[in-house]
Each structure stands twice: as structure tokens, then as C-alpha cells.
Amino acid sequence: MTLYDISTEHDYDGIELSIFRPKDNIPEVNAADVVLLFQVKVQRWNSNPISLITNNRTIISVYSAAKIPKYPRPAGNALQARAGKENVKAPFEIDNIYVSYFYNTIDKGAVPEQEEFQLMATRAVNVKQKFSLLQDVSESKFCDIIVQVCRDIYDLGDRITLYVSDYTENDSFFNYTYEGIQDLDSGSSDMYGYTSKRRDSDTANKWVGPYGKKAMQVTCWEPHASIIREEVKAGDWVSLRNVQIKMGRDGNNLEGALREERNQPITAKVNVAVLETHDKDTIDPRLKDAIRRWRDYTKEKNKQVKTLKASEGKRKYTPDDTDDTSKRNSKAQASEGKRKHTTDDTDESGKPNSKARRKRQRAEAYKKVEEQETKLKEEVLGLNPLIVCETPPEPAFSQVASIVEQQYQQTTIDGNQIMLPLPFVCAKYCANVRVVDFHPTRLEHFARPRKVNAFDILSDNSGSEATSSSEEEDDDDDDDTIRVGHETVWEWRFALQLEEASPKAEEPKRVWVLVNNMEAQCLTGLDAADLRKDEATLATLREKLFTLWGEVEERKHWQLNQKAEARKRKPGAAPPPTMSDDEDGGRRRVSTAKKTDVPVVSNKPFTCCIRQYAVRRKESDLALADAGDGHRWQRMFGLFGTKIGS
Structure with a gap:
């Protein structure tokens, strides 16, 4: 009131x-x-x-x-x-x-x-819900919109012109093309040269919005113009309330107008607000949806730019080909999953009969035996009780050999049954392993910096793992419009080589697993930082990882020092004797060094969860490009759901 x-x-x-x-x-x-x-x-x-x-x-x-x-x-x-x-x-x-x-x-x-x-x-x-997407606006409506400013404001003194978009398309909008934007920025589209005289620089009017019919022009009068002039710039997300939608002077395209609230008891009411995009807890869900559309548009645009560059200026249209092999695999898996259960485990009343009861009793007995065998195996292996993981999937435990084994899918091609090798499978495993190696070689490099971008606010953003594993992130990082100032965040990123913890005498299998930022936080309970400066976090990390891998770090550094000393010595020269009366010390030391170059692994094994996935890599060989034009799938393994206790 x-x-x-x-x-x-x-x-x-x-x-x-x-x-x-x-x-x-x-x-x-x-x-x-x-x-x-x-x-x-x-x-x-x-x-x-x-x-x-x-x-x-x-x-x-x-x-x-x-x-x-x-x-x-x-x-x-x-x-x-x-x-x-x-x-x-x-x-x-x-x-x-x-x-x-x-x-x-x-x-x-x-x-x-x-x-x-x-x-x-x-x-x-009787307050009406006036919020609308740009794709739904029409003439003579008054709407509240959440939009991104596509270019720096155009100041006409008594009013300001904005170009805004929420990355939805409206057929009644002007079609902004690359050539048209260049004319708009250079002022060549103005036959009298008014706009060119008001230009300050080429960078000031850089277009950061979408092309096509996804942007709308909005003219703003006082008191809104003063706030826009002081606080709004290209790339900002703003809330505009009570925007009048009308046809432009050409009568062909819709435009917006933001005027003074004349019939309100409070004068000088401002209907413009610059929106904050950094706080995940307080962000407007409608703004988050708009940022998600922006991300999807940016990915599609970068893909088209790459296609244009690859065609060397020639216009080339390549539809999104669907991988026929993947289709066949999906159909085969679907048909496999639709097997009919033709059993007589129930009687006419629908209750389990004696056969079903005996089957259930046998299953319970088998499960009890498996639990006893698992417990006995843990006692034999001497698993580290300080390392815990999520509830293991079914089957409970997997051998590393079976995890890294090539998977095949039976299919029919031209009437012939063949086994088709799969580039990867999306699967999760639980295994008893021990750490035998890690990368990078120094703990100070386990955390790496990353520039903050506007898509970090999205919960379904691919995050550091995908952006570091796939070359497609390079295209996104080249776009300055998604950067948020010069802010840098630190994220965990390292890899562990795991070895099968088996009491048998044969040589155990090994697998490299990636530990991304989120899983490293779960594993260590620490947030990433600049470990070259933060000595306290580095010391805590070293203590945590000692619980995980024992003396692996000391052994690795010893090996690196041995290799560094070997590179410094002349070829064929033996290291100097440690004692003057050691007549044959050189040969003995060389022999000893060869034997101790790879010490026996003695750290405690533990139970962890491993997942299999894949990332897209560039591939020039078309015979190996199984992930689309010029790309192949690279199988990866990652650690998840594992934690170092205290």
C-alpha cells in the first residue's frame, strides 16, 4: 500500500x-x-x-x-x-x-x-503472471522478461536502446546475421552516418548475443535509462519488467519499449535490475533456464564454426549422422532385455508354489555363502578399514582383468552373425585394489587452476572432467563472452594406477583411473587450492594419501631421483664407490640397482568403486572414427564413491 x-x-x-x-x-x-x-x-x-x-x-x-x-x-x-x-x-x-x-x-x-x-x-x-519468454511475446502485450544484453548500450541521450535475448526464437523478430551485425557495429547500415559518429571503439559494440531471430530491440526511457547507463553492459543478464511489445517503425518486426510508470502513486520507479549469476542457492530458476539455453546455443555455434573452418570457406552442410552401429547395439540390447519369462512359479491364485519357494531358499543360501566367502577374502587380503566406498553393485566385486577386458556385442550384418567390438560400455564396478602409481609425479600438481565461466552455475554442466577430457572445451574457452572477469578457481585433477589385490601368484592386472574434482573432494575431504603456496593443505593432503597408498610416494620419488642421477652420469660410467676397499662395488651396485628399480608393492589394498565411460577425441583416420565425423571414442576409467576415513 x-x-x-x-x-x-x-x-x-x-x-x-x-x-x-x-x-x-x-x-x-x-x-x-x-x-x-x-x-x-x-x-x-x-x-x-x-x-x-x-x-x-x-x-x-x-x-x-x-x-x-x-x-x-x-x-x-x-x-x-x-x-x-x-x-x-x-x-x-x-x-x-x-x-x-x-x-x-x-x-x-x-x-x-x-x-x-x-x-x-x-x-x-488480481496480479497477473506477466513473465514471458521472448518466443511467446506478441504485439500489445506488457511482459516481464529475463534476458542477456547482446551488445553495449546505444545512448541517445533521452533514451537508450538495448539488444537483448533469452535464446528462444520468435519468427516476428529481426533476423540478425553475421554480415548484418558487422554493418550494425560499423554504422554502415546508417545512411546518414549518425551511428558511426557515436561509436567509441570496435570492441565497445562487440555483439555477444545469438544470431538468427533470437534477439529483440528494446528502447528504454527515463528513469530506467539512467540505471542502464550506469550499471548495464554487454553480456549482463537483466530483468526488465512491464515491457511493452509493439511493432517497430518498419511494421515487420517486434520491438520492446520500457517507459515511465505514469499511473503509479510512486514516481521514478525503476523496472530494470541487473541479475547476479554466481550464487547457486539464490539464483532465479528462470535465469538458470536461460543460461542453460545459452550454453546449448554456444555449443551448437562452436560446432558450426568448426565445420566452416574445416571446409576452408566452402559452404558445406553435414547433417548429424546417427551412428548405425550404436543403433544396432541399442536394438540388440533392447531385444535382449525383452525376454519373456515363461515360468510356472505361481499357482492359479498368484501365490508362489513349492518350486518358487525352493528357488528362493536356494538363492538365499547362495547369497549367504557368497557373503561368507567375501568376508573370508577380506580377511585374507587384509583390506584397509580406513578406506570406505559406496554400496557395491551387483555382482559385488569385479576383477581388474574383467574391468579392462574388451567387450563385444553380437549382431547380424548381411545375414551373418558377428561379434562387434564396443568402444566402451557405461558400467560401474567394485574391486579390491592397491595404489601402485600416480600422476602427476608431484602432489603440488594435483590441483590445477581453471577460469570461471558463466555456465558453472548450472547443476547439469559438464564440469571439469568433461572440459578437461574432451577437446571440444577448447572451443568454449576461446569465447570471451562466457568468461566471468578474470576469476580463477582451483580444481582437483589427478590419476591413480590401481593393481588387482589378489592372493594368487600370477602377475596382477593394472588400470589407470581418473579422479575428478568432485570425486577427489569425496576421497580426501579437502577443497582444491594452490598447493604450491598453501602448505597446510598440502601437508593434510599428503597425510590423507599416505593412508591410501602407504609408501608409494617415497618409492616414486626414489625412482625419479635414480633416473635423474643416471641421466647426469656419462654413458657406461658406474657410480662412485661408497667405500675405498670396495673392489667390485661398481658391478654389485649396478646389479642391485636393477633389482631394486621397481620395489615390491607392500601397501594395504582397499575396496573402491570404478566407473567406465568415454570421451570424444579427434581422429584423422576415418576407419577409426567411431564417434562421428573426425572423432573417435576413447575408453576411460574413473574413481567414484570412495572416501579416506580418519
Whole structure:
């Protein structure tokens, strides 16, 4: 509601009161009623005029105008019962006397007639949802939109022109092409040269929005223009409220207009707000959806740019070919999963018969035996109890040899049954392993820096793993429009070589697994940092990983030192003897070095979870390009759901 007092009676400018309460606790007011407020908060939001807002301790007392007596009689009889409030302190007698004085002396020229007030109240209650995507806007509508500014503002003095987009398409928008944007930026599309004279630099008007019919021009007048001039720049996400949608002067394309709120009791109301995109907890879900569309558009645009560069300037259209092999594999798996269960495990009433009961009893017995064997195996292996992992999948444990084994899919080609090798399978495993090696060679390099970009706010963003594993992230990083200033974050990224923990004598199999930022946080319980400067985090990390791999780090550094010393010595020269009477020390040391170059692994094994996936890599050999034009799948293994306890 809008209120005014003696200090603003001649300006016809009031102050807004925002009440945040349940509907039953909001008082009913009429035109010219007097409102007495206690413990109300003063606020200013987004360059709008000062306003009032209630809180839990706010007391609102309403005096009916029709019952307020002549001054100096107190107005206690005009006080309404407080809606939904009990045991609230009543105003003092001096307050009632002041209400009477206030009502009888103030100029009531700003108070609307009763009929007009009721109409305004009805309209205020019937609030329409005005938010709209640009793809849904139409002529003569007033909309609230959340959009990105496609280029720096164009200042005409009394008004400002914006080019905005939410990455949805509208057939009534102007079709912005690459050539058209160049003309717009250079001013060559202006036959009189007005725009070219107002240009400051080529970079100032850089277009950062989408091409096609995805952007709309919006003209903004005061008081909105002042805020835009001071706070808005290309690439910002803004909220524009009460934007009028109309046809442009050419009569062909829709445009927007943001004018002054003339019929509002509060003048100079600003309907422009720059939106924050860094806080995942407070971001508007509608803004997050728009950023997600921006990300998808950026990926598609980068893909098209790569295609154009590959064709060396020749226009080339290559539809998205579907991998026929993958289709056949999917159909084979689907048909395999649709096997009919033709068993007679139930009787006519639907209850399990004796055969089904015996089958269930055998399954329970087998499961009990497997659990006992697993427990016995853990005792034999001597697993590290400080390393825990998620509930293992079925089957419970896998051998490393079976994890790295090439998988095949039986299919039919030209009537012949063949076994088709699969580039990878999406699968999860649980295995008993020990760490025998790691990369990078120094713990200081286990964390790496990364530039912050605007897509980090999305929960379904590919994140550091995909961006580091696939070459397609290079295209995104080249686009300065997705960068967020020069802010840098540190992320974990390292790899572990795991060896099968088997009591058998044969040589155990090994596999390299990648540990991405999220899984490293789970594993170590630490956030990544610059380990070359943060000595405390480095020491804690070294202590945590010692629990995981024992003396692997010391052994690795010893090996590296041995190799460095070997490179420094001349070819064929033996290391100097350690004792003067060591006549044959050279040959013995060479022999000993060869034997101890790879010490026996003695650290404790543990149980961990491993997943198999794949990333796309560039491939010039078309025979090996099984992931689309010029790409192949590279099988990868990653650690997940594993934690070092304390």
C-alpha cells in the first residue's frame, strides 16, 4: 500500500509499504484511513525510492477514517481490531490524540475517491503472471522478461536502446546475421552516418548475443535509462519488467519499449535490475533456464564454426549422422532385455508354489555363502578399514582383468552373425585394489587452476572432467563472452594406477583411473587450492594419501631421483664407490640397482568403486572414427564413491 504524511502532503509522493504476512493477518484499509506503524524497516532496493517493509515484530494499527473524531478528542474508538494478532500492545492515549490531530490537519488532496480506491485495490489483488519468454511475446502485450544484453548500450541521450535475448526464437523478430551485425557495429547500415559518429571503439559494440531471430530491440526511457547507463553492459543478464511489445517503425518486426510508470502513486520507479549469476542457492530458476539455453546455443555455434573452418570457406552442410552401429547395439540390447519369462512359479491364485519357494531358499543360501566367502577374502587380503566406498553393485566385486577386458556385442550384418567390438560400455564396478602409481609425479600438481565461466552455475554442466577430457572445451574457452572477469578457481585433477589385490601368484592386472574434482573432494575431504603456496593443505593432503597408498610416494620419488642421477652420469660410467676397499662395488651396485628399480608393492589394498565411460577425441583416420565425423571414442576409467576415513 502507498502511504503519505505531513512531510509529503504537498508533493503527492508517498512511500510504499510492503507487507509480508499470511493473508488472514493483513489488515483491511480504505481510502484516507490512518495507519500507525511500529518497528517497521526502511529499505531501498535496486535504486528505487525508499520504501517500508514489515518484519516479525512490526505492529500495524489502522484507524477507520469515518470514525476519527474532531481534534482534540482521541481516536481510540476508530481503531480496528488487529487481523490475526493477539496480545499485541495497544497504542497509548497520546498516540490516539495524535491520530486525531493528524487526520484533521493533513491535506487529503492526494487521496483517491472511494470508488477509484476500490478499483485500484481489486487490480492489486488480481496480479497477473506477466513473465514471458521472448518466443511467446506478441504485439500489445506488457511482459516481464529475463534476458542477456547482446551488445553495449546505444545512448541517445533521452533514451537508450538495448539488444537483448533469452535464446528462444520468435519468427516476428529481426533476423540478425553475421554480415548484418558487422554493418550494425560499423554504422554502415546508417545512411546518414549518425551511428558511426557515436561509436567509441570496435570492441565497445562487440555483439555477444545469438544470431538468427533470437534477439529483440528494446528502447528504454527515463528513469530506467539512467540505471542502464550506469550499471548495464554487454553480456549482463537483466530483468526488465512491464515491457511493452509493439511493432517497430518498419511494421515487420517486434520491438520492446520500457517507459515511465505514469499511473503509479510512486514516481521514478525503476523496472530494470541487473541479475547476479554466481550464487547457486539464490539464483532465479528462470535465469538458470536461460543460461542453460545459452550454453546449448554456444555449443551448437562452436560446432558450426568448426565445420566452416574445416571446409576452408566452402559452404558445406553435414547433417548429424546417427551412428548405425550404436543403433544396432541399442536394438540388440533392447531385444535382449525383452525376454519373456515363461515360468510356472505361481499357482492359479498368484501365490508362489513349492518350486518358487525352493528357488528362493536356494538363492538365499547362495547369497549367504557368497557373503561368507567375501568376508573370508577380506580377511585374507587384509583390506584397509580406513578406506570406505559406496554400496557395491551387483555382482559385488569385479576383477581388474574383467574391468579392462574388451567387450563385444553380437549382431547380424548381411545375414551373418558377428561379434562387434564396443568402444566402451557405461558400467560401474567394485574391486579390491592397491595404489601402485600416480600422476602427476608431484602432489603440488594435483590441483590445477581453471577460469570461471558463466555456465558453472548450472547443476547439469559438464564440469571439469568433461572440459578437461574432451577437446571440444577448447572451443568454449576461446569465447570471451562466457568468461566471468578474470576469476580463477582451483580444481582437483589427478590419476591413480590401481593393481588387482589378489592372493594368487600370477602377475596382477593394472588400470589407470581418473579422479575428478568432485570425486577427489569425496576421497580426501579437502577443497582444491594452490598447493604450491598453501602448505597446510598440502601437508593434510599428503597425510590423507599416505593412508591410501602407504609408501608409494617415497618409492616414486626414489625412482625419479635414480633416473635423474643416471641421466647426469656419462654413458657406461658406474657410480662412485661408497667405500675405498670396495673392489667390485661398481658391478654389485649396478646389479642391485636393477633389482631394486621397481620395489615390491607392500601397501594395504582397499575396496573402491570404478566407473567406465568415454570421451570424444579427434581422429584423422576415418576407419577409426567411431564417434562421428573426425572423432573417435576413447575408453576411460574413473574413481567414484570412495572416501579416506580418519
